[in-house]
Amino acid sequence: MAKLYFRYGTMNSGKSIEVLRVAHNYEEQGKKVLLLTSVVDDRFGVGKVTSRIGMDKTAIAVDAQLDMRALAERERPNCILVDEAQFLNKEQVGVLIDIVDELDIPVIAYGLRADFMGQLFEGSNALLAAADTIEEIKTVCWYCDKKAIMNMRCKDGEPIFHGEQIQIGGNESYVPVCRKCYAAKRKNAVHE
Structure with a gap:
Protein backbone atom coordinates (compact mmCIF):
# COMPACT_ATOMS: atom_id res chain seq x y z
CA MET A 1 0.00 0.00 0.00
CA ALA A 2 1.43 3.37 -1.08
CA LYS A 3 1.91 6.22 1.37
CA LEU A 4 2.29 9.99 1.31
CA TYR A 5 5.47 11.10 3.05
CA PHE A 6 6.35 14.66 4.06
CA ARG A 7 10.00 15.22 4.86
CA TYR A 8 10.62 18.73 6.07
CA GLY A 9 13.60 20.71 7.28
CA THR A 10 14.96 24.22 7.49
CA MET A 11 16.91 25.91 4.76
CA ASN A 12 20.30 24.24 4.31
CA SER A 13 19.25 20.95 5.95
CA GLY A 14 19.92 18.83 2.87
CA LYS A 15 16.41 18.32 1.53
CA SER A 16 17.35 18.62 -2.15
CA ILE A 17 20.37 16.33 -1.83
CA GLU A 18 18.05 13.80 -0.16
CA VAL A 19 15.61 14.07 -3.10
CA LEU A 20 18.49 13.44 -5.52
CA ARG A 21 19.79 10.53 -3.42
CA VAL A 22 16.39 8.82 -3.29
CA ALA A 23 15.88 9.35 -7.06
CA HIS A 24 19.31 7.83 -7.72
CA ASN A 25 18.54 4.80 -5.54
CA TYR A 26 15.29 4.08 -7.41
CA GLU A 27 16.90 4.58 -10.82
CA GLU A 28 19.94 2.47 -9.95
CA GLN A 29 17.52 -0.41 -9.37
CA GLY A 30 15.93 0.15 -12.78
CA LYS A 31 12.81 1.72 -11.28
CA LYS A 32 11.00 4.73 -12.67
CA VAL A 33 10.80 7.97 -10.69
CA LEU A 34 8.84 11.11 -11.46
CA LEU A 35 10.81 14.05 -10.11
CA LEU A 36 8.74 17.19 -9.57
CA THR A 37 9.63 20.65 -8.29
CA SER A 38 7.71 23.87 -7.94
CA VAL A 39 7.92 26.41 -10.73
CA VAL A 40 8.22 29.06 -7.98
CA ASP A 41 11.84 28.17 -7.13
CA ASP A 42 13.78 29.29 -10.18
CA ARG A 43 17.18 29.95 -8.56
CA PHE A 44 18.92 27.38 -10.76
CA GLY A 45 16.39 27.38 -13.60
CA VAL A 46 12.79 26.24 -13.77
CA GLY A 47 12.45 22.47 -13.56
CA LYS A 48 15.75 21.80 -11.77
CA VAL A 49 16.39 20.14 -8.43
CA THR A 50 19.75 21.49 -7.33
CA SER A 51 21.64 20.85 -4.12
CA ARG A 52 23.96 23.40 -2.57
CA ILE A 53 26.80 20.88 -2.92
CA GLY A 54 26.50 21.10 -6.70
CA MET A 55 24.44 18.08 -7.73
CA ASP A 56 21.37 18.62 -9.89
CA LYS A 57 18.79 16.82 -11.95
CA THR A 58 16.10 17.90 -14.38
CA ALA A 59 12.58 17.71 -12.99
CA ILE A 60 9.07 18.44 -14.13
CA ALA A 61 8.03 21.96 -13.09
CA VAL A 62 4.77 22.00 -11.16
CA ASP A 63 2.58 24.95 -12.07
CA ALA A 64 -1.18 25.56 -12.00
CA GLN A 65 -1.63 23.91 -15.42
CA LEU A 66 0.20 20.64 -14.71
CA ASP A 67 -2.18 17.70 -14.34
CA MET A 68 -0.12 15.60 -11.94
CA ARG A 69 -2.70 12.83 -11.85
CA ALA A 70 -2.78 12.43 -15.65
CA LEU A 71 1.02 12.46 -15.66
CA ALA A 72 1.14 9.75 -13.00
CA GLU A 73 -1.47 7.64 -14.84
CA ARG A 74 0.45 7.92 -18.10
CA GLU A 75 3.96 7.36 -16.68
CA ARG A 76 3.11 4.83 -13.93
CA PRO A 77 6.26 5.51 -11.90
CA ASN A 78 7.41 3.43 -8.95
CA CYS A 79 7.59 6.63 -6.91
CA ILE A 80 6.95 10.37 -7.19
CA LEU A 81 9.42 12.73 -5.52
CA VAL A 82 8.49 16.38 -4.97
CA ASP A 83 11.06 19.06 -4.07
CA GLU A 84 10.02 22.49 -2.73
CA ALA A 85 6.63 21.07 -1.72
CA GLN A 86 5.90 24.03 0.55
CA PHE A 87 5.05 25.99 -2.62
CA LEU A 88 2.23 23.61 -3.59
CA ASN A 89 -1.30 24.75 -2.92
CA LYS A 90 -3.92 22.75 -1.02
CA GLU A 91 -5.52 21.46 -4.22
CA GLN A 92 -2.18 20.20 -5.57
CA VAL A 93 -1.55 18.34 -2.31
CA GLY A 94 -5.04 16.86 -2.74
CA VAL A 95 -3.99 15.54 -6.16
CA LEU A 96 -0.92 13.92 -4.57
CA ILE A 97 -3.21 12.29 -1.99
CA ASP A 98 -5.38 10.92 -4.82
CA ILE A 99 -2.29 9.56 -6.60
CA VAL A 100 -1.31 7.69 -3.43
CA ASP A 101 -4.77 6.45 -2.51
CA GLU A 102 -6.27 5.74 -5.93
CA LEU A 103 -3.23 4.90 -8.10
CA ASP A 104 -1.23 3.23 -5.31
CA ILE A 105 1.92 5.24 -6.16
CA PRO A 106 4.03 6.42 -3.21
CA VAL A 107 4.74 10.14 -3.03
CA ILE A 108 7.62 11.61 -1.04
CA ALA A 109 7.36 15.39 -0.69
CA TYR A 110 10.24 17.51 0.63
CA GLY A 111 10.00 21.10 1.76
CA LEU A 112 10.12 23.76 4.40
CA ARG A 113 7.63 23.55 7.23
CA ALA A 114 7.42 27.28 7.91
CA ASP A 115 8.52 30.61 6.50
CA PHE A 116 10.92 33.16 8.01
CA MET A 117 8.16 34.46 10.30
CA GLY A 118 7.34 31.00 11.64
CA GLN A 119 4.11 30.71 9.62
CA LEU A 120 3.21 27.52 7.79
CA PHE A 121 3.26 27.54 4.01
CA GLU A 122 0.00 26.42 2.37
CA GLY A 123 1.56 23.28 0.92
CA SER A 124 3.30 22.37 4.17
CA ASN A 125 0.11 22.89 6.14
CA ALA A 126 -1.79 20.54 3.83
CA LEU A 127 1.00 17.96 3.91
CA LEU A 128 1.28 18.06 7.71
CA ALA A 129 -2.48 17.49 7.92
CA ALA A 130 -2.63 14.58 5.47
CA ALA A 131 0.73 12.79 5.23
CA ASP A 132 0.90 9.18 6.37
CA THR A 133 4.46 9.72 7.55
CA ILE A 134 6.10 12.99 8.63
CA GLU A 135 9.88 13.08 9.04
CA GLU A 136 12.23 15.90 9.98
CA ILE A 137 15.53 16.43 8.18
CA LYS A 138 17.74 17.99 10.81
CA THR A 139 20.55 20.53 10.79
CA VAL A 140 22.21 22.74 13.38
CA CYS A 141 21.71 26.40 14.19
CA TRP A 142 23.90 28.88 12.35
CA TYR A 143 24.81 30.57 15.67
CA CYS A 144 24.99 27.71 18.21
CA ASP A 145 24.96 23.91 18.31
CA LYS A 146 21.22 23.40 18.92
CA LYS A 147 18.89 21.89 16.36
CA ALA A 148 17.68 24.46 13.84
CA ILE A 149 13.91 24.67 13.50
Missing part, protein backbone atom coordinates in the same frame (compact mmCIF):
# COMPACT_ATOMS: atom_id res chain seq x y z
CA MET A 150 13.48 28.19 12.08
CA ASN A 151 14.47 29.90 8.83
CA MET A 152 15.86 33.39 9.40
CA ARG A 153 15.82 35.79 6.47
CA CYS A 154 18.84 38.06 6.15
CA LYS A 155 19.73 41.06 4.04
CA ASP A 156 23.38 42.08 3.79
CA GLY A 157 24.11 39.63 6.61
CA GLU A 158 21.57 41.16 9.01
CA PRO A 159 18.36 39.40 10.12
CA ILE A 160 15.10 40.90 8.87
CA PHE A 161 11.61 40.10 10.05
CA HIS A 162 9.33 41.68 7.46
CA GLY A 163 8.42 41.16 3.83
CA GLU A 164 6.53 38.82 1.57
CA GLN A 165 6.21 35.19 2.61
CA ILE A 166 7.97 33.97 -0.50
CA GLN A 167 11.35 35.35 -1.44
CA ILE A 168 13.47 32.87 -3.34
CA GLY A 169 17.04 32.65 -2.08
CA GLY A 170 19.78 30.51 -0.63
CA ASN A 171 22.59 31.10 1.84
CA GLU A 172 22.71 34.78 0.89
CA SER A 173 19.11 35.21 2.08
CA TYR A 174 18.40 32.58 4.75
CA VAL A 175 20.13 30.82 7.63
CA PRO A 176 18.82 27.92 9.74
CA VAL A 177 18.49 28.83 13.42
CA CYS A 178 17.17 27.43 16.68
CA ARG A 179 14.16 29.07 18.31
CA LYS A 180 16.29 30.71 21.04
CA CYS A 181 18.70 32.36 18.60
CA TYR A 182 15.77 33.40 16.38
CA ALA A 183 14.06 35.08 19.34
CA ALA A 184 17.27 36.82 20.44
CA LYS A 185 17.97 38.14 16.94
CA ARG A 186 14.37 39.29 16.55
CA LYS A 187 14.46 41.07 19.92
CA ASN A 188 17.66 42.88 18.95
CA ALA A 189 16.56 43.70 15.39
CA VAL A 190 16.08 47.28 14.36
CA HIS A 191 12.36 47.81 14.12
CA GLU A 192 11.21 49.06 10.75
